[in-house]
Amino acid sequence: MIGKREEILHLLEQNARLSVEEISVMTGQPEEEVRATIQELEDMNIILGYGALVNWEKTTSAPVTALIEVNVTPQRDRGFDEIARRIYRYPEVKSCYLMSGGYDLMVILEDTSLKDVAMFVSEKIAPLESVISTRTHFVLRKYKMNGTEFIKQDEDDREAIIL
Amino acid sequence: MIGIDKKLDSDGCDLSNLDSFLSDRVQSVPPSGIRRFFDLANEMKGQVISLSIGEPDFVTPWAVREAGIYSLEQGHTHYSPNQGYIELRQAVSHYLADRQGLNYDPQSEIVISVGGSEAIDLAVRAVINQGDEVIIPEPCFVAYKACVSLAGGVPVTIACKPENDFKLTADQLAAAITPKTKLLMLGYPNNPTGAVMSRDELEKLVRVIEDKPILVLSDELYAELTYEPAVHQSIITLPGMRERSILIGGFSKAFAMTGWRIGYACGPQKIMAAMNKIHQYAIMSSPSTAQDAARVAIQDSEKYVAPMREEYNRRRRLVVNACREAGLECFEPLGAFYAFPDIRSTGLTSNQFCEKFLQEEKVAIVPGNAFGECGEGFVRISYAASMDNIREAMKRLKNFVSRSKQNV
């Protein structure tokens, strides 16, 4: 059994458009309780926002997703946080993670272009003094994102009626 | 066609009338009463939302499919032992011990079958003689009655009552028993009503039959799909029942494995040996690929079932709530993936309701009388469908019911 809070989080993660009333019916929790839980989750920054999962590849802009591995020298007292902040504050950075393993920061740019990525790396990241090296990878195709498969097989091939 | 019409063979037998060749037993099974609705639903398939399907909308969990693929890669493409792979029988045995505290010897008390369906047929054929009576509480899964007729038995149906949430009561059971009664067939959690029997309710049934020579077949295909606060309770766990009962279990509903055709039966050694004899000559052995996949599923059952059960439960609440908001009475179904609302307040018969709902709102559901005459006045809504489809269908249900009620 997953907890009540987790169940609400999972439901909203799958479909942020569910109303409090619908969540209440689906989970069997009273509406006020659901509303209060969601409020609490927002206040605690557990729910950070409500967005749509967009397949940009199908839009007319030809967007590029780039993963940039960054090696940095951590700074005294502030570790990686300071340098990470200097990078992730750029609005074009969609995600930024501190990693174990062969490099330190994973910086993800989405919905951008090859040229913009090149400029971003060469003009904004590489010149930072604590950045030792970068390696940029471009995504060729997205198969699955946030638990959603990009090629949907939602055709129902079951028989019309099964008793 | 020319020339065949009235050609007689040497014995004077009329080959143009092949009906006369069909066995009386086959002919004694009537065609479904909702044939017309079936045809209509088939015609409209693809243009409608289907809440008329008695199988999971989920695809078999990937790890289980992967096990099937691996089985093929390993070349497990031969016959298996008649009773099924011993590893699968052991896994079934562990599973039943763990989930229900039932102990069955994998060597002699478990047969792996081609779906629960085959196991039901085997059980009936193994114990029924011509003229033996079999008690079948309705509404129920449509195969029970047919299997009994095909085996030469006499189905004695009980019309379960809406005021009891269509559960069999001790009084009704007692009234149906005659000296010819040989078998009682129970299917809980129930298709089509979603009803679940509690230990108390089952104990009352046990008291009616415990001193009589009556066997019990307990079809527990939906056991895993039981929703809190209900828990699945098998009648076989009650004192004295194990030695007279056949448990029918399966993978189709719990693990979304309908197309694999795999299930099992458990029971006393003598009955299992008899069932295995029929199985051996009719089927030889169950599909090997499906057995390898099913073993992986049942060994780690909760991991695969829990997420699906949780999702069904959310849909269940949504559907029941929507039926009630639409103005239909609907008792709380605590098992399987069906709701069985009462549509009598609309002034329509089950068939009229479903046909009009299909034509006017493009949603397919099943008339309750498809599962026995006493289901008339009710409809089966399957929530084995995507949440989006269910939400849309329930919106249309509200419109349809309010329109229908205006015309009453």
Ligand SMILES: Cc1ncc(COP(=O)(O)O)c(C=O)c1O
């Ligand atoms: C109550 C019940 N029993 C048995 C079956 C047969 O299941 P299977 O043969 O797929 O195991 C079904 C299928 O609809 C059912 O609803």
